[in-house]
Amino acid sequence: xxxxxxxxxxxxxxxxxxxxxxxxxxxxRHYNDPMRPxxxxxxxxxxxxxxxxxxxxxxxxxLRWDLARVHEIFQSEAILADVNGRDLVTGEDRSExxxxxxxxxxxxxxxxxxxxxxxxxxxxxxxxxxxxxIAQGNFPAGQLYVLGGVVLLCYLLAGYLTMPLRxxxxxxxxxxxxxxxxxxxxxxxxxxxxxxxxxxxxAERIQNLVSAERRLLLDISHELRSPLxxxxxxxxxxxxGENHGAALDRIQKESDRLNVLVGELLxxxxxxxxxxxxxAHSVRLDDLLAAIVSDCSIEAAARGSSLQLYAPEPVTVxxxxxxxRRAAENVIRNAxxxxxxxxxxxxxxxxxxxxxxxxVRDYGPGVPEEALSRIFDxxxxxxxxxxxxxxxxxxxxxxxxxxxxxxxxxxxxxxxHPGLLVEMEIPKRAE
Numbered sequence: 001x002x003x004x005x006x007x008x009x010x011x012x013x014x015x016x017x018x019x020x021x022x023x024x025x026x027x028x029r030h031y032n033d034p035m036r037p038x039x040x041x042x043x044x045x046x047x048x049x050x051x052x053x054x055x056x057x058x059x060x061x062x063l064r065w066d067l068a069r070v071h072e073i074f075q076s077e078a079i080l081a082d083v084n085g086r087d088l089v090t091g092e093d094r095s096e097x098x099x100x101x102x103x104x105x106x107x108x109x110x111x112x113x114x115x116x117x118x119x120x121x122x123x124x125x126x127x128x129x130x131x132x133x134i135a136q137g138n139f140p141a142g143q144l145y146v147l148g149g150v151v152l153l154c155y156l157l158a159g160y161l162t163m164p165l166r167x168x169x170x171x172x173x174x175x176x177x178x179x180x181x182x183x184x185x186x187x188x189x190x191x192x193x194x195x196x197x198x199x200x201x202x203a204e205r206i207q208n209l210v211s212a213e214r215r216l217l218l219d220i221s222h223e224l225r226s227p228l229x230x231x232x233x234x235x236x237x238x239x240x241g242e243n244h245g246a247a248l249d250r251i252q253k254e255s256d257r258l259n260v261l262v263g264e265l266l267x268x269x270x271x272x273x274x275x276x277x278x279x280a281h282s283v284r285l286d287d288l289l290a291a292i293v294s295d296c297s298i299e300a301a302a303r304g305s306s307l308q309l310y311a312p313e314p315v316t317v318x319x320x321x322x323x324x325r326r327a328a329e330n331v332i333r334n335a336x337x338x339x340x341x342x343x344x345x346x347x348x349x350x351x352x353x354x355x356x357x358x359x360v361r362d363y364g365p366g367v368p369e370e371a372l373s374r375i376f377d378x379x380x381x382x383x384x385x386x387x388x389x390x391x392x393x394x395x396x397x398x399x400x401x402x403x404x405x406x407x408x409x410x411x412x413x414x415x416x417h418p419g420l421l422v423e424m425e426i427p428k429r430a431e
Contacts, residue, residue, distance in 0.1 A: 012154035048125035305342030327403035330396035335362040
């Protein structure tokens, strides 16, 4: 018997049946004597006195009439015997009947016999009651309905306890077969519901890990192909002895590019895999942006542009300072990379209700309208002015979007003609 449902059902039924049989045996033992109730005991003594009085005053005829009256009223056979057990009416030996009337049994027999000595101690009064009457008193038919109701309740309870386990088993089987979207989806609030929700959390984490691993492998295989090919060309040029300096410079450039690529891949994967690692603290966005603008100003000056920060008032949010720094820095560096010479990159910070709004605008060529929804995808590049020669690997905005989403915020972009405006909305309170 391997089914938990069957085990629970049988355990409940066995417990109930054991209790039912035990109480019934106690009841039979306790109430098997029909004379135990006080009214019956008093009626028995009264009839015994009446029989003795009839015999002593009227003889056998009066006793026979009295016993016939008892039989008519109580539907039971009454006998008066002497101390030796001889029937005073028929002369039969009633010793065995007296012995049976004095003994007790757990189970009712065909007839229940009660034998007691009279008050003067000279006679035995015997009352033989049909066994069906006793059995009906100890085992009323209503108990069968109660037993049926208990069986039904045990069945429903066993089903209620095992149903979420069956759903969880089904989800586990699907998950083990490679369906990483399988979830138990329980809404119960008890321990079984908590178990199902724990499984769902585990499945979500595993799905993220597997998806991130697959994505990382695909991205690495795609992005490493080009710089490795160029490295091979540069190595062949260096071996040929033609222009060693240019070949070594090319090797250094591609090596640096590979180093940056691997770093950004690991950074993006770490954010993708471990969303629970977000540490919420109070973060002053105005101070954070001021530090980022200061760091990026050198890069902007080298490209002939400038960075301008507009943060008229302090703005504090609850979040992970490092993730917020990465998000803002990637967006700002992306704007600096595509900003034309002699143009500014504007960074605006302002509170907007329950969120803090960060706007980063450059005055470059912008992006095609059909590409606006895809520029935050990993490794996506816009053809034309925003091309591979600009130095990025297509992960900066993807990292920024994931960091903002981990804070339950929003990141979107729109063309300003000229330039591109990227807006970040960060809730002030972490969820």
